[in-house]
Amino acid sequence: MEKPLALSQIEFCNVTKLYGPVAAVKDLSLAVRQGEFLTILGPSGSGKTTALMLLAGFVAPSKGDILISGKSVAAVPSYRRDQGIVFQNYALFPHLTVRRNLEFPLEMRGVKAADRARRVEHILERVHLTDFGNRMPSQLSGGQQQRVALARALIADPPILLLDEPLGALDRNLREQMQGEIKRLHKEFGKTTICVTHDQEEALTLSDRIVVMRAGQIEQIDTPEALYDRPSTRFVANFLGEANILEGDDFKNEANAAQLSGTVAMVRPERVCIAAPAAPKRAEADKRQSVIGKVDDMTYAGPVRKYQVRVGHSMVIVREHVASGQQTFKSGEEVRLEWLRSDVRYVAV
Structure with missing residues (x-):
């Protein structure tokens, strides 16, 4: 028996974001399934970060609507959207210990001290930082700071996790390690996750589906394997990996009915x-x-x-x-x- 598709948890409905006469995002329609890891990929100026900021509530759409679990959030402020967010620079409080950084979002939600302590120890164990709770962020490596940022985004158990260039500040070896950590945490927590990146390898490694954006619009959306093996446009072929374009007199091939x-x-x-x-x-x-x-x-x-x-x-x-x-x-x-x-x-x- 065929497994039914998961329901859409997030929907962009013909969303446009204008900055003056310039459309950073233009007529964006996109549905994200519950529990899915979806990556928005594109070059600078493609609209990928604006799309994430619209979902986070940091900017408002000029036209269209954004739905979460079927309800419009276009006019809902970011602090009421119940989303965990991880920024490229981690945004940890430098004057607070790791433990206090993790307690902060729980305090804002009125969670009692005993429950806070229990949840902090639990999440520290999940991200393999049990012995680092009393350290300051400056005493941690880049990979450890990234794990604290992920833990802080997850500790309040939000249904949606937003990742803004989460591994951009790490060197190659740490990026590969953290890709494994993010995949493990996604499998374990099952959060609907939206990740924005310009790193093609990161997108291919982490995602259930990838959205390739260009000039504020979706160029193609599909699974990593399908996007890489069957790109629909020359732009996608060249952007996602390397491509040899066989055109001109140097590649006179037999007529092909598929072309x-x-x-x-x-x-x-x-x-x-x-x-x-x-x-x-x-x-x-x-x-x-x-x-x-x-x-x-x-x-x-x-x-x-x-x-x-x-x-x-x-x-x-x-x-x-x-x-x-x-x-x-x-x-x-x-x-x-x-x-x-x-x-x-x-x-x-």
Whole structure:
């Protein structure tokens, strides 16, 4: 029996936010399911942060409505929306200990001292900071401060959690660790979570669905796998990872019934194979496309080797996993590139 879809807990209904004549968000309609982890992704100026601020209640829509559990909150102030918020700079009170930072939102809700103490110890255990309750924020690492910020957002048990560039201030290793922590906490608490980020890897790792925004509007919304493997537009293909656009005389392919007018062929760099021109062709050669090019640059990045290969007037990126005994190519060497026709996607220009 097919599992029914969860009900929408948050709805943007034709929301527009104007700053003078400029629409930071334009006619935004979006439904977020209960318990879902949804990430809003986009470049600077795409409207992703404005969308989060509208939901948080820090700015009011110029047009349209925002519903939470079916009720309009467009005119409800932020402090009455019962949402936990984690900011990029954590926004911890520097003059209060970790324990007092966590107690603060409970005090504001009138929770009794004994219950506050119990809930603080419980949440400290959940975020693996049991021994850090008496420390000041300045005595914590960036990852520890981020966990305190998450704990403070969760301690009052709000139904909705908002994350504003939550890992932007951390280095790469800490970001990867905290991605695991956020995923664990989301699974454990089951909160409907809206995350805003410009980090594509973060979005792919954390999300049930991703909204890609451009110029205040939704460009595409789908699961991480579907967005990466089947982008609908050239913008999404280039923004979410790297994309090789196969257009022009350098890539004269057989006519393909799947290609519609106004689209262009695209293949991901990891789907492209590189070999010496005279190397034996791979199996199922009739299902592959190939071109001859010249290596422009090669970058070694631990488990991955990245080539930039010039094919006529175009540049093709190849990403291959490093393996022992693998042939490598230097700048200036001629190579053959090939890919399966089934790996080609057609995206709107």
